[in-house]
Amino acid sequence: MEVKNVSFSYNQKEDQLKSINLAVEPGKITTIIGPNGCGKSTLLEVMSSHNAPQKGQIILDGKLIQQYKSKELAKKLSVVHQKNEIPFDINVENLVSYGRMPYKRFFHHHNSEEDEEVIDWALSITNLQSKRKEKVEQLSGGERQRVWIAMALAQKTPILFLDEPTTYLDVYYQFEILELIKKLNREYNITIVMVLHDMNQAIRYSDWIIVMKNGEIVTEGSPKEVITEGMIESIYGVRAIVNHNDQSGFYVVPMGVARRNDNAT
């Protein structure tokens, strides 16, 4: 997938994305980081054709993204959004089965054998088999996040976008979700593009990191190239120590505010 010179504005006054250029490498985990409001979610929304850019092109498998029919695109790319509304009274397997919609004909609501197999696979890889009859609203935050991921997996797409998949989760569930994402990438070869805030998680789980500020990409590269004390100070206005030890590998310790950050976005 390639993003070429893309600009996007919600209000026609100011661009929330300014001339974005990037390429998503197939089979890798790409993570977008940057301060609140810098345009990370907006970029995912534009890359998934949820919003159309005013300028530039997004190309997926050699074709402009707006030329895909919605069902056709939904077989290539699935998205786990930051905020999700649970339909009233729905159980886990019924919500996950929504992921099969792109494969169904109009007014054909029942699941085919293949649909059932894929739903079983999505439930088992997200470790939700035992919860399949439970109401989604009664699950814990970590379990719910796995349900949204299972629904996206039921779409059986080669590309998965996740917007802040670990937000609101305790540290155990954060690792559980990130390990699942890594497994989807390493064992099932699903290309991942995700937004994260935690730099240590970005270091540990990404092949490639894109850093945004003010609607622009300011730098990108491998975690080691990108996560530096200088980058953290200039992008976030925070003093940090970037260190390495044999046990933990390479890690960041944020130390405090370096300067008043009036221009975080």
Ligand SMILES: Nc1ncnc2c1ncn2[C@@H]1O[C@H](COP(=O)(O)OP(=O)(O)OP(=O)(O)O)[C@@H](O)[C@H]1O
């Ligand atoms: N639906 C919308 N209508 C108008 N402006 C919006 C809308 N959604 C986001 N914005 C604005 O676009 C800018 C980028 O927002 P976006 O949510 O993409 O940032 P983000 O980097 O994902 O932030 P965060 O880390 O806080 O989730 C912000 O100034 C935000 O206020």
